[in-house]
Amino acid sequence: MISCEKAAIICNKKQYNEATFYEKLQLIFHLLICKTCAKFSKENAKLTSLCKKAPLCCLPEKEKVEMKKELQEKI
Amino acid sequence: MAEHQLHPETWVDQYADYLFNYAVARISDAEIAKDLVQETFFAGLKSAANYKGTAAERTWLIAILKRKVIDHYRKINSNKGKAEVRMNYSSHTDADGDWLEEQIADPLSTHENSSIENEELGLAIQECISKLPKKQSLVFKMKTIQGMETEDICKELGINPSNLWVMIHRARTALMDCLNKNWF
Structure with a gap:
């Protein structure tokens, strides 16, 4: 049986489709017996769907550095 | 003061x-x-x-x-x-009965609210992300918003994958908390 920490990591990987088949199997069995992780897993999936639904975009780090530099010059 | x-x-x-x-x-x-x-x-x-x-x-x-x-x-x-507002009653006049009644918004539809709501949601998420510690928010953004591969992020930031997943985990837990307070 896997620990809750490990289950949480797998659950997070699953949100990005990076969990292997074996890991997913382990997770399913863990969720069957652990209510806390089951709740976490549910909320985690909700967060993923919210992030997909919202038009999220952000500036690339490179442009931020440039922006910071220009701003720094004016301070 | x-x-x-x-x-x-x-x-x-x-x-x-x-x-x-x-x-x-x-x-x-x-x-x-x-x-x-x-x-x-x-x-x-x-x-x-x-x-x-x-x-x-x-x-x-x-x-x-x-x-x-x-x-x-x-x-x-x-x-x-360019600034002038032009109004047409109907763009396709041969459409089935161009009654004005047919062109007003359906009061029962919630569809047009969803894009406004989604934008607010986006800002709420962004606000929550900005409260995270710098490194966590950076990793979370790279992974979730920019959709980068785990390997690439690790290389760019010089961390190992298990390190990355721990940071993602902390970021996600904090975000869930923050959104539960501010959004739901």
Whole structure:
């Protein structure tokens, strides 16, 4: 049986489709017996769907550095 | 005594994404939106002396950005004709009965609210992300918003994968907490 920490990591990987088949199997069995992780897993999936639904975009780090530099010059 | 103070050196880290999201939702051109955010920071710096400290830093910056967005539309619409509002009753007159009744919005539909709601959701998420520790928010953004591969992020930041997943885990837990408080 896997620990809750490990289950949480797998659950997070699953949100990005990076969990292997074996890991997913382990997770399913863990969720069957652990209510806390089951709740976490549910909320985690909700967060993923919210992030997909919202038009999220952000500036690339490179442009931020440039922006910071220009701003720094004016301070 | 002012309640709030300006810290221009933290602006880019704290507000750049938030302002950018706000601008992109209204301009829908990333390049122009980026320029407007940059201009907002400059304008904020220039008029920092006028900042009375009654509003939070972010509210104040958003107010400046709002003006910048309006100015932008004014500029591209400077020809009088372009600014004119033209109304057609119906764009396709041979459509089945062009009654005006058919063209008003369906009062029961919630569809047109969803894009507004989604934009607010985006800003709420962005606000929560900005409260995370710098490294966590960076990893979370790279992974979730930019959709980068785990391997690439690890290489760029010089961390190992298990390190990355721990950071993602902390970021996600904090975000869930924050959204539960502010969104639901």
